[in-house]
Amino acid sequence: METKLIDGKKISAEIKEEVKEEVQKLKSKGIAPCLAVIQVGEDPASSVYVRNKKKACEYTGIRFLHEKLPEETDQETLLSRLLEMNEDPSVHGILVQLPLPKHLDEQAVTRAISPAKDVDGFHPVNAGSLFLGEEGFVSCTPAGVLQLLKRSGIEIEGKECVVLGRSNIVGKPMAALLLSENGTVTVAHSRTRNLRDVTRRADILVVAVGKPRFVDDTFIKEGAVVIDVGIHRNEDNKLCGDVDFEKVFSKCSAITPVPGGVGPMTVAMLLQNCVQAARGEMNL
Ligand code: NAP
Numbered sequence: 001m002e003t004k005l006i007d008g009k010k011i012s013a014e015i016k017e018e019v020k021e022e023v024q025k026l027k028s029k030g031i032a033p034c035l036a037v038i039q040v041g042e043d044p045a046s047s048v049y050v051r052n053k054k055k056a057c058e059y060t061g062i063r064f065l066h067e068k069l070p071e072e073t074d075q076e077t078l079l080s081r082l083l084e085m086n087e088d089p090s091v092h093g094i095l096v097q098l099p100l101p102k103h104l105d106e107q108a109v110t111r112a113i114s115p116a117k118d119v120d121g122f123h124p125v126n127a128g129s130l131f132l133g134e135e136g137f138v139s140c141t142p143a144g145v146l147q148l149l150k151r152s153g154i155e156i157e158g159k160e161c162v163v164l165g166r167s168n169i170v171g172k173p174m175a176a177l178l179l180s181e182n183g184t185v186t187v188a189h190s191r192t193r194n195l196r197d198v199t200r201r202a203d204i205l206v207v208a209v210g211k212p213r214f215v216d217d218t219f220i221k222e223g224a225v226v227i228d229v230g231i232h233r234n235e236d237n238k239l240c241g242d243v244d245f246e247k248v249f250s251k252c253s254a255i256t257p258v259p260g261g262v263g264p265m266t267v268a269m270l271l272q273n274c275v276q277a278a279r280g281e282m283n284l
Pocket of ligand 1: 141164165167168169170171188189190191192195209210211231242263266
C-alpha cells in the first residue's frame with residue numbers, strides 16, 4: 001500500500017490565496033481587515049511566532065498591528081489596553097501571544113478579549129460554542145488539522161478517531177471538531193490505560209502528546225491516517241514531531257510530515273478567522 005504524504009505547505013498556501021481574495025473583496029466594500037497582536041516581553045520563541053503571523057498577514061493584505069509591551073507590564077495595564085481594542089471598530093481580531101510573563105494571569109487575559117474578536121478561539125464562549133455545535137471561532141491548530149483531512153479527501157464520518165492529548169488548545173477542541181464531523185471519538189491522555197490498545201483502534205489518529213517521537217509503529221493500526229501535531233527540535237537541532245515518522249510511515253495510509261504538515265496550517269487558519277471576524281457576521 002502506498003502511503004500518502006499530507007502536504008500542509010501546499011494546503012496552507014491554497015488557504016492563504018483564498019484569504020487574499022477575500023481580503024480584496026472586503027476592502028472593496030470599505031472594510032480593511034486588521035489583526036492586533038499583543039506581545040509582552042521579549043521571549044525569543046514568541047518573537048519568531050509573531051514575525052510569522054506578521055508575514056502571513058502582510059502577504060494576504062490583512063493589516064497587522066503589533067503592540068509590544070515591556071516585560072514588567074502589569075495586569076491592569078494589559079487589560080485596559082485589551083478593552084480599548086475591544087472597543088476599536090478598526091481592529092477585527094485580537095490575539096495575546098502566549099506564554100505571558102509569570103506575574104500575569106493568562107486566564108483572565110484570555111477572558112478579557114471580546115469573543116467576537118477572539119481569533120485564537122481560546123475564550124470560554126468560543127470553546128463552549130464548539131462543544132455545543134454553535135457558531136464561534138475555533139482554535140487554529142485543530143481547525144487546521146480538520147482542513148488537512150477534508151482537503152485530502154479523508155472521510156471522517158463513522159470513522160474511529162483517536163486524539164492523543166487533551167490540552168485546551170489542541171486535544172479537546174480537536175475531539176469536538178471530529179465529533180461534529182460524525183467521527184466516533186476517543187480522547188487518550190496520560191492516565192489512559194493500555195494506550196496502544198486504544199490508539200490501535202484508530203482509523204484517524206491525531207497525536208498532540210508533546211513528546212518527541214513518542215508514537216511508533218506499535219501504536220498504529222495498518223492503514224491508519226496519522227496526523228502529527230507535535231513540534232520539537234531533536235538532538236541535531238532538526239525539527240521533529242510527536243510521531244516517529246520513519247517507523248510509522250509504511251504502516252499508515254496517510255501521514256503529515258514535520259515540518260510541513262500541521263505547522264503551516266495554524267497561521268493559515270488564524271488568517272481565515274481574521275477574515276471571518278472582519279466580515280462581522282458571527283453571532284457572538
Ligand atoms: P500539552 O498541553 O503538553 O498536552 C499534552 C497532552 O498529552 C496532555 O493531555 C497529556 O495528558 C498527554 N500526555 C502526556 N504524556 C503522555 C503519555 N505518556 N501518554 C499519554 N498521554 C500523554 O501539549 P499541547 O499544547 O496540546 O501540544 C501538543 C504538541 O503539539 C506539542 O509538541 C506542541 O509543541 C505542539 N503544538 C503544535 C502546534 C502547531 O502549530 N503545529 C500548535 C500547538 C501545539 P494529561 O492531560 O493527562 O497530562
